[in-house]
Amino acid sequence: MDHQLEQVITTKQRLRKQTIHTILEQFDGKHMKLSQGSRKKKYDKMRQDPYSFFRGSAYLFFYDVTDLPFAFHTPKDKPTWIMGDMHADNFSGFQNEDHDIVFDVDDFDEGYLGSYLYDVLRMATSIRLMTSQHEFLEEEQDEFVDAYLKRYVKQLEAFHKGEDDPKDFFFTVENTKGPIKKTLKKLEKRKHSHELDKQTVVDHDSIRSFDIGKDKLSSVSKQERNDLSAAWNDYIVSLDQDDRHEDSFYKIKDVVKKKGSGIGSTGLERFYILIEGSDAEGNHDDIILEAKEARTPIPAYFFPYDEQFWQDNKHQGKRVIHTQKAMHHKEDPYLGYFSFHGKDFYVRERSPFSKELKDKHWQDHKDVKRTMKTMAAISAKAHARADVDIDEGVMDYHSEEAILEAIGSSKKLFRHQLSVWSKYYQTVVEQDFELFKEWLIEQEYFKS
Known part of the structure; x- marks a missing residue:
């Protein structure tokens, strides 16, 4: 390798590793105040694979993306409730208030008001990382992400047109197939005890x-x-x-x-x-x-x-x-x-x-694509629901309308840009993962 090129690459890696170090110290150390033992447990999980690293470093994701000039953001005066950490493992089967067994989003610890786009960007990246971990090819990952984005927009349109109502839109044994249906069926057989x-x-x-x-x-x-x-x-x-x-x-x-x-x-x-x-x-x-x-x-x-x-x-x-x-x-x-x-x-x-869905449910191409479409519809439902229902009189707009206005007539461009960006950020995460493991060695977290 040319000496000058090597110097450039090395410098970029050192700077990024320093960024990772600073963010980990700021959040896990100063804000979370995790003990050394807790940090060791967390980092032991994060060093398993790039997807685990991504799941455990949401602060790095938001540090990277919030100042980027993405198109398709909703206006600042029309935010929606977002999960703040939407990824493929934050969906599961459970029983709702009416004792119906449903499949839905299940983690709200990072919930906040803001642009829907951060949930969608994070979800699209997680799809790539998770399916890459299960050895799906890049073209297949492209297909999964596109299926998710296409169904997300289509479901928002269905809510906006009144074809579906987010207040009574649920996925149950009756309207699901594949791994989700099998998971819900097993839940229905469980005892209350x-x-x-x-x-x-x-x-x-x-x-x-x-x-x-x-x-x-x-x-x-x-x-x-x-x-x-x-x-x-x-x-x-x-x-x-x-x-x-x-x-x-x-x-x-x-x-x-x-x-x-x-x-x-x-x-x-x-x-x-x-x-x-x-x-x-x-x-x-x-x-x-x-x-x-x-x-x-x-x-x-x-x-x-x-x-x-x-x-x-x-x-x-x-x-x-x-x-x-x-x-x-x-x-x-x-x-x-x-x-x-x-x-x-x-x-x-x-x-x-x-x-939750298990690893075996992420092996078959058809099943994964079907699951992505269901998760997309659930994502759209969660965003569409998060407006006037619990804050009567506070929000005078519908979230799905604000999102659709942000996307406008550029649905193909929306899907293309998010697909390209998620592919780029997948590479960033994979490179960060290697730097993170080097950092762990330098910090002697797992010194034998």
Whole structure:
């Protein structure tokens, strides 16, 4: 290699590695305040493959893309609720408020108000990285991304024309095929006691408690339990009045810490809380709730500051459930929030009816393409729903209309530009992944 060319390449790599170092230190260190042990666990997951690295470094994605002059953004005065971390693994099957088993988006920790385009850009890149990991060719990746983008726009148009209504638009066993249908069918066969049987034990006095012998469950101190119990009434008060039972329904029977989590959630505190429930309605006696720590969403560090947004969403747990209620119509009736030990938490049911797609579901070309189209329709539904339904009188426009106006008549150009960009950014992520592994060695994170 020519010496001058080698010098240029080396310089670019050093600068990018320094950027990665600075961002990791700023977010995982200063903002997240992850311990060295937690960072090691997170980076051990991220170093598995480029897709895992991408999932664990959303802050790097937003650092790279928010100042780029993309076409097709919605105007700043017409934002929509976005997931903030939309990727192929943030979709799953679960039971909604009406006890229907549906396939939908399932992670709102990074939820924020902004342009829909960031969700779509991140999703398109994830499709390439994930399918590349499963050894699909570049041309096939192009096809998957195009199928996703085409269906996304088509579904928005269907909502805008009134052919479909995002308020009652769901994917169930009846209207799905392939891996999603198989996943939902398996969920329908589950017992209501599935999660209780998995996480708890019953002693000789018929008292149920968590099985702390499980690898990912650990006991809490008496002081922690007392402090959490003291804060619990704030959770009860935060529940929607239409969903709320009498206070005795939410009586805490047992609490444990949940160890282990997704890549981006590493280091966040999580608790499983067993509450009394009631058997008056059937299948509601003893319920497991999950309380998860919520922190400032990553997009907030890169999007323009919105004073009104932060006035309405000072509590980070409230922000997360606000996002979920905006993007789901039939949300979890146990959604609530509280503060504990100076940290914000949101609460949801640890549902017995929850299941993700597995690696084996990403092997067949036809199945993957079908899944991409379904995920695209769900993405469009989530964005189309996130306007007036939970903020009556606040937003005087429809999200799907604002998005379609931003795309205009240039639907082919929209698909082409996002496809090209996602292919470019896939290469960036793959190169960053190699630099990240070098950085780990230099920082001696996994020194033997």
